[in-house]
Amino acid sequence: MGHPREREREREREREMSTSGILSCRPFMSLLPPARLQVLQKKQTRKHLHLLPFFSGCHCEDAFNRSLQRTKVSCSSGTDFDIHEHQGSCDDLSEFILDDSKATTFVHSVWRRIVKAGDIVVDATCGNGHDTVLLATLAIGEDSLGYVYALDTQEVALHNSSSLLDRKLNFNQRKQVRLVQICHSKIEEVVKNKPVRLVAFNLGYLPGGDKSLITHSTTTLAALHAATKCVQPGGLISIIAYVGHPGGREEYDAVKGFFSGLPTVHWVCSHYEWLNRPLGPRVIFGLRKQ
Ligand SMILES: C[S@@+](CC[C@H](N)C(=O)[O-])C[C@H]1O[C@@H](n2cnc3c(N)ncnc32)[C@H](O)[C@@H]1O
Numbered sequence: 521m522g523h524p525r526e527r528e529r530e531r532e533r534e535r536e537m538s539t540s541g542i543l544s545c546r547p548f549m550s551l552l553p554p555a556r557l558q559v560l561q562k563k564q565t566r567k568h569l570h571l572l573p574f575f576s577g578c579h580c581e582d583a584f585n586r587s588l589q590r591t592k593v594s595c596s597s598g599t600d601f602d603i604h605e606h607q608g609s610c611d612d613l614s615e616f617i618l619d620d621s622k623a624t625t626f627v628h629s630v631w632r633r634i635v636k637a638g639d640i641v642v643d644a645t646c647g648n649g650h651d652t653v654l655l656a657t658l659a660i661g662e663d664s665l666g667y668v669y670a671l672d673t674q675e676v677a678l679h680n681s682s683s684l685l686d687r688k689l690n691f692n693q694r695k696q697v698r699l700v701q702i703c704h705s706k707i708e709e710v711v712k713n714k715p716v717r718l719v720a721f722n723l724g725y726l727p728g729g730d731k732s733l734i735t736h737s738t739t740t741l742a743a744l745h746a747a748t749k750c751v752q753p754g755g756l757i758s759i760i761a762y763v764g765h766p767g768g769r770e771e772y773d774a775v776k777g778f779f780s781g782l783p784t785v786h787w788v789c790s791h792y793e794w795l796n797r798p799l800g801p802r803v804i805f806g807l808r809k810q
Pocket of ligand 1: 646705
């Protein structure tokens with residue numbers, strides 16, 4: 521990083537990130553100086569790259585170096601927070617970065633780090649049940665400890681989810697998943713006062729279903745508001761949003777606005793998008809600090 525113009529570009533990038541109030545997780549490889557990126561690629565440091573999105577609102581080069589030592593990092597809000605030790609395989613995210621994988625792969629890799637056996641989690645848009653199955657595997661585990669609430673407004677979605685869960689989970693695990701036909705704005709009525717580790721939203725329409733039945737900004741925002749009250753410290757709200765269908769972009773903007781407004785003293789909010797895929801999915805995370 522010797523050249524003055526390069527240093528200035530780097531400072532500009534840091535200024536933009538630290539004033540935005542939201543940790544912008546645009547493809548983080550582009551956050552690294554090109555020379556540094558080349559070195560990383562040459563060294564094949566796949567095993568470390570998974571940590572980068574969590575640092576991308578910070579001074580990325582410093583944060584990256586510190587990530588190698590797994591220490592505390594200083595966020596743009598000026599608050600120190602712990603980066604969780606990576607407990608599962610980092611293959612998912614590395615595959616996503618290096619092999620042009622999917623938004624769900626990325627999101628699932630984050631869930632794997634957050635959700636532990638015994639946790640209570642909510643799939644706020646269970647659809648065909650693919651996300652619910654993974655959440656059940658993580659939260660319930662082999663010993664059937666945790667609990668999954670899977671919500672959707674459509675009967676067909678609950679039916680599809682139910683049959684997938686029946687096929688993928690054993691009897692004891694299946695008992696720990698409750699499918700509820702309800703709008704996700706009513707999460708609190710479902711989980712009552714239980715502490716929730718993760719509330720996951722995969723917005724839009726049911727794949728293979730009626731494309732006119734979509735999530736809407738008003739109820740999505742109400743659900744997010746409710747989710748902030750249910751999520752325990754150290755828990756996460758996770759969103760995949762789509763901008764390609766009518767109303768999708770407005771909903772995404774509303775969701776982004778919602779997370780941008782959460783207080784930094786309690787929340788670490790980030791978003792991720794593919795710069796060269798204008799209609800690609802958007803990913804947003806809200807991590808409630810410990
Ligand atoms: C993209 S799909 C979810 C995909 C799902 N997570 C999976 O793994 O198959 C979005 C789902 O949100 C549901 N949905 C729409 N509005 C909703 C609402 N207000 N509350 C709960 N679910 C809703 C739709 O019926 C649809 O099944």
